[in-house]
Amino acid sequence: MLNAIIVDDEEFARSSLYFLLQENCDNIHISGIAKSVAEARTLLLQNAVDLIFLDIAMPGENGFELIGQAQQSEAHVIFTTAYDQYALKAIKANALDYLLKPIDIDELKEAVEKASKYISLSKNKSGRAESLQNLVQNLSEKNEIRKISLHNGQGYSLISIDDIIHIEADSNYSIFYLANGEKITVSKVLKEYEEILPENQFIRIHKSSIVNLDYLKEYNSKNGLEVILKNGSKIAVSRRRASDFVEKVKLYTSFDSDNK
Structure with missing residues (x-):
């Protein structure tokens, strides 16, 4: 069983993702739901979180600003987004998972299955952290992708x-x-x-x-x-x-x- 949190500023997005996970992913326990990055930080401090379903475009702090604490807690991140093409390119380049809204059930199941495998293996956490750091750099500088992260099994x-x-x-x-x-x-x-x-x-x-x-x-x-x-x-x-x-x-x- 994986402990997960949902982070999204839109009430409909939060509730619909919660419902989809409850109905289709038996190995996911939702230990908290946040409508902002600030609330998500509190949840990460209060809970042992394996998986974060993280919206990107939110008022105030966007989802990428939670990455630092996600690294510290060693939580796996799945972005849930309708975000711009540059961000999607940066996410893909770093082999991180994302789900485009509206979320497709089969894609959700596949993302959760991949996350479960990565978390159960718990190998090369430093490589995962390096991928997240590279993502932050890509997005902050808005330059061409110069490094990519390859999942090698x-x-x-x-x-x-x-x-x-x-x-x-x-x-x-x-x-x-x-x-x-x-x-x-x-x-x-x-x-x-x-x-x-x-x-x-x-x-x-x-x-x-x-x-x-x-x-x-x-x-x-x-x-x-x-x-x-x-x-x-x-x-x-x-x-x-x-x-x-x-x-x-x-x-x-x-x-x-x-x-x-």
Whole structure:
């Protein structure tokens, strides 16, 4: 049984989420409900909380301002939000869970199941804390995503996007090939990372491949358009993505030379 709190300034959102959890998630005990970050802080002090369902856009302090205390209490956070695209990108980049309002029952069950697994494993808490800290930095600076957190089955690996050479799809998994030779497999589809990573640096060249243009060594059309990366990987560019790829490379090389 997981002790959870709900934090949301809207009465309907609080009551509807409470009802959905009561009806669909037998392993969740709601130990408190708060309508502000200040009330949530009190609940965290008074209770041993495993899981926080946290709204983002609230008057006064927003949900992100509770992150520090969530780290201290080692509570897992699931954001519940209808928030802007930048925040969603930052949340995804840090492998944190979120539910878009109105909340879908199946997505709620899946998020709770994932949270239960993470909490029961209780591994790599420092990696989780680092992910939360990176999220705070992303949101406070409002810059491009420069680090992403990858859940590797036992914990979290926080990596610089500049260390990603390419990403390869494998069914519902994505395999990251890193500059140090390491490979990390995560249980997310390639499209999620296509949406997160900066468009000026990363490009999807095939339904199963995203490449980092920093590692592009050459490309040729001997046997259909093919890229060769600095680590020696050779990857085909699909016909329908070829013109977009060539244009992106032109823009990238022009931008790169302008900054030298």
